[in-house]
Amino acid sequence: MVDHSFLPSASQIESFYKKQLFSIIINAQWRKRKIWTTFHATNDTSDASGPNQTRYYSSDDGGVYHTYAYHESGILKGFLEPPTGLDHLNESAWDISGTDISRSSAASFRAARFNFTEPMAHRALADAIASNGTSSPWADGAGWVGTWTLPVCVFPAGYNWNTQYLNTSSRYGMLPCCCGENCKDTKDFVAAANLVGFQTLLYGCEQQLQGTDIGFGSVDYGFGKKKGPARLPYFWATxxxxxxxxxxxxxxxxxxxxxxxxxxxxxxxxx
CATH class of the missing domain: 1.10.287 (Helix Hairpins)
Structure with a gap:
């Protein structure tokens, strides 16, 4: 039985669904682009290796999450930047923070990996209402599970590929070159993050993994470098x-x- 004393007020419900509606629309647009969330395991709760705009530290997961968009500035060239419109989401009209986005994406990934669906979101909300206050979507707002479902790359232990936005110190920018233990989630992440066929990922990761314990050839990205005449523009660019x-x-x-x-x-x- 639901304890009605835990039910939100009309204004709380209105605010929640306003954030939900706007977030779901933007999330659907971002899911078609090269936008993703990263997770770096660390006990440093003040870790500042990534941009503060989307930083979310989870004590339960033991690490920090950040959200990035990849900006192509040329052939085999680019950098990480804030997703389009991120700065406007935090305005009073919407009150959706970058932390909310990373937090919700983390929760969605935790619940269903790269396959969180709308029915799962409905079920999570129903379960929360029936929990009599043990979980509160009204308090979480846009950070509630399923509101944002950006793909998450869990960096392997000992590796931190976070960076600040607009860092152009390297040709390719910092890339998610290995996701999950033994890089086993990389292929699924690449597909979810719209990176299939993206040659910059391969050339950049080949360079980024040099001198590490991760062999570039051992990582399954789900696609390979172009060959024959199609490779010429990339050969010239390098x-x-x-x-x-x-x-x-x-x-x-x-x-x-x-x-x-x-x-x-x-x-x-x-x-």
Whole structure:
């Protein structure tokens, strides 16, 4: 039996569903982009390795969550930034924080990995109402389980690939190169985060994993580097300035040599 004394007021219900409606719409849009949440296990409750805007420390999980969007700034080039519109969500009209987003995504991942569904959200709400106050979606607001369902990459123990937004110190930016114990969740995460076929992930992770205990070739991303003619733009992008100049010069010289040889050949025949 439900204890009606634990039921929220009309204003609480209105506020909750307003946040729910807006969050669900934005979550659906973000789920189509390269946007994800990370988890780094640490006992440091004040860990500041990632952006404070979406920071959520969970004592139960023993670590910190952050949410990122990947911005492509060129071929095989990019960095992590705040998801589009994040700064506006925290305005008084919506009162949805980045912490809410990371917290809700973490709870959704904890409940159903990469497969949290709308019926699960309805069931969680019904269970909360029947719990007589032991859990309160009204208090959690946009941080309630199922409100946000961004895919979560759990970094392997001993690795912290968090970074601040707009950090361009590396060509590729910091990437989620291994998710779960022994990287077993990486393929599913890549699919959920819209990274399938994203060549920057492979080239960037190959570099990021150098010198670590994780072999790039041992991680299953669900796809591989492009081969044949399709690989040429990426090959060119990874060349240094000197190599590009040398290759271009070689192509020019080689082209001129072919023209000269053809000219000589034609002259000899004509002569």
């Amino acid at each position: 060349l240094g300035t000197g190599a590009k100049a040398g290759l271009a010069t070689g192509m020019i010289v080689g082209g001129l040599l072919v023209i000269v040889l053809l000219y000589v050949c034609l002259r000899l025949r004509c002569g």
